[in-house]
Amino acid sequence: MKALVYEGPQAIRYRDVPDAMIGDDDSALVRVTSTGICGSDLHIYGGHGFSADLGFCVGHEAVGEVVEVGRAVSRFVVGQRVLVPASVGCGRCQSCATGVVAGCETGTTALTACYGLSSALPGAQAELLAVPRADGNLVALPDSISDDAAVVLADNAATAWYGARRARVAPGDTVTVVGLGPVGLLAIQSAFAMGASRVLGVDLLPERRTRAAAMGAEPIDSDDPKARIRELTNGKGTDVAIEAVGADATIKLATSAVRRAGRVGVIGVNQNTKYAFNMPLAQVKELEFTIGLCSVQYELPTLLRLTAAGRLRPEEVVSHRLGLSEGERAYEMFAGRTDGVSKIVLDPAA
CATH class of the missing domain: 3.90.180.10 (Medium-chain alcohol dehydrogenases, catalytic domain)
Incomplete structure (x- = not known):
């Protein structure tokens, strides 16, 4: 064969x-x-x-x-x-x-x-x-x-849904999706299906942001996406962030994108065994952090x-x-x- x-x-x-x-x-x-x-x-x-x-x-x-x-x-x-x-x-x-x-x-x-x-x-x-x-x-x-x-x-779709479900996306939530490849785009669909009122989409590639916008997300086109997310949420951050890349930098962005007592779901595959998780930030912000394999x-x-x-x-x-x-x-x-x-x-x- x-x-x-x-x-x-x-x-x-x-x-x-x-x-x-x-x-x-x-x-x-x-x-x-x-x-x-x-x-x-x-x-x-x-x-x-x-x-x-x-x-x-x-x-x-x-x-x-x-x-x-x-x-x-x-x-x-x-x-x-x-x-x-x-x-x-x-x-x-x-x-x-x-x-x-x-x-x-x-x-x-x-x-x-x-x-x-x-x-x-x-x-x-x-x-x-x-x-x-x-x-x-x-x-x-x-x-x-x-x-x-x-x-x-x-x-892809199952992983996106799993990430949104474990991050407990609820009706009325605002959600940041970091990484707008297929899994990230499907995380947008999943968040809206679960009742999210608003989804912000972060990616470096303009064509990916365009695809996200076609699905109803608000694309973040900024050299400082964290600052732009804060600007769009009156300085608070979103209720939920779903990370769909697996890079150290995008996981860090997801944890910083959510409000106090926000929820983070990581579904990107990260192979860095020495990743430095910011435990003080998570504790001070009372973050819920989920990660796993679907x-x-x-x-x-x-x-x-x-x-x-x-x-x-x-x-x-x-x-x-x-x-x-x-x-x-x-x-x-x-x-x-x-x-x-x-x-x-x-x-x-x-």
Whole structure:
């Protein structure tokens, strides 16, 4: 089969690899019809990935059709259209039974909790994807949800919703979203769906601010975004800040953007083990600070209903649709932030 393979920094290659195959009796094989490139894939592309492995299939967002199931799979059949959540659980423990696969109690390690981080669990940017514990790690897709929307729901939209939910966005709140890539744009949608009265959007790139404005946010175009946020909120700051980048500077901005007793939700991936959290500031301001990894399975029931009803529009963040064979160029484009790129969806058949 064809797949995108990590061969080193700035080296994602379109290659022939052995066909994915089902493993245990409770696994399934999915023919991928759409797959996405996520911001966290850029950690791998940049050489700052999650393992030292080379030569593995990348990607963790997929929509497709079931082509084979193990004899112990009971919830899915061949020919069924499915979404593959980015998060992976054992499907057997109490946490996984409730959808909180990030809290999996058995059988899941950091490198097998998500597709495409290492050779331990090959990724979704391929023609075929093997799904372990299929009954817990696949989600049936209704016809009302498009492939574009479903790919975004597989990680980006769920992560955005998770960040807004954990930061307890409430009706009437003002919210700052720091970072207006796909996850940040979806955090804007999530905040408004939860009842926010006002959302401020911070990003260095003008085209991203334009996208945020089209979703109803107020873009912050300033060399001093903290001062501008204070100016727009009568010196107080917003009720909530959602950080969707993962950089030290953007986390610092999020904690400074909120009012006293404000709430901060960090959903960007930060790999700095020596990050200096300003504990005195947090204590004096009585901040609530949340951070974590999203269990997509837990968020999806709500998000599928909201998407079907038109309350969320995940497909709006998709800016480019390319063939998987164009994956090398797609990564260059996404990493370079060229051509007004936001979300890239890849078609393995093209």
